[in-house]
Amino acid sequence: MEKNLIAGISLGDFNGIGVEIILKTFKDNRVLESITPVIYGKAELLEHYIDLIPELSVSFETIKSANKVKHQKINLITISEEAFSCNPGKESLEAGKFAYLSLKSVTDDLSKGLIDLLITAPINKKNIQSKAFNFPGHTEFLTSMSNIDQSLMFMVDNTLRVGLATNHVEIKDIHSVLSKEVIIEKLMLMKNSLEQDFNIQSPKIAVLGLNPHAGDLGLLGREEIDVISPAISKANEAGILAWGPFPADGFFGNTIYQKFDGVLAMYHDQGLIAFKTISNNKGVNFTAGLPIVRTSPDHGTGMDISGKGVADEDSFRNAVYLARDIFCNRIQAKKLKENPLDKQL
Secondary structure (H helix, E strand, O other): OOOOEEEEEEOOOOOOOHHHHHHHHHHOOOHHHOEEEEEEEOHHHHHHHHHHOHHHOOOOEEEOOHHHOOOOOOEEEEOOOOOOOOOOOOOOHHHHHHHHHHHHHHHHHHHOOOOOEEEEOOOOOOOOOOOOOOOOOHHHHHHHHOOOOOOEEEEEOOOOEEEEOOOOOOHHHHHHHOOHHHHHHHHHHHHHHHHHOOOOOOOEEEEEOOOHHHHOOOOOOOHHHHHHHHHHHHHHHOOOEEEEEEOHHHHHHOOHHHHOOEEEEOOHHHHHHHHHHHHOOOOEEEEEOOOOOEEEEOOOOOOOOOOOOOOOOHHHHHHHHHHHHHHHHHHHHHHHHHOHHHHHO
16 A cells, blocks of 8 residues: 555443553554554543553544544544543443444544544443444444445454354344345355455355254254255355354364364354454454444453553454455455456466
């Protein structure tokens, strides 16, 4: 890229570790060599954490608009003149209100083309709820904002990529939500993302079963026979290289995942427990299938450690770099489609 990409940063819940991991990440000048951050927040909140944790001390530039960014600097846009009380580790409704204001401000600028990337710090999914934000999480909000029916929650690490057939769904409701159509659509989203966003041609995708031992030939449940296997067959017919369904425990325990470019898990904890264990909390949550590039760290608000200076910024930093890489890969993929002869060469 000829110039730094501009990354809009939503602050998340300011009583959590969001501010700390943001400042730790961009305090390293090497990150600023290719990414120009624009934090949508409030100077007093950043200064509060700098006072609590002196090693976070860093200079930032307050700007009025994202079209006034200063490259190789940390930029801050003030999103509210209202006074907010910052209490690290304490849940509050005003922190949820501010988290939504930050997210709304950055997505507005994203829709105007003023920024290139969206990196979201963790929110408290309960206190952010309102008439404006009536969603289980970022993924569903951004999918609705993009006016599309489906996206893919895609957890990404160097050695493992896990997508979810169902996102934030209660365990008791998974059976009713899961269908052949949902699985096929998620597999197509994963295939397209692996090709476009990760530059992997003809990606190989593993599909996990829903029941213990992938149903044991119907003894422990019929979803594998009636839903998942037929969906894999239909996906194969559509040109998707998918295999399964695999029993989740043996699949991860015997490192079979290393033979695949992506893994489709049936529900949240089935995929994320294994992912977070293997990635050692350094992975990234990427929302595939959106017209925008959005990433986030793979962890929550960390209320129990907020304000103590011990929060690990690795996952957030990785989210920044992954967003940059995906943005560049999409440009390259678009150019290859426009120049099919170049692709053949």
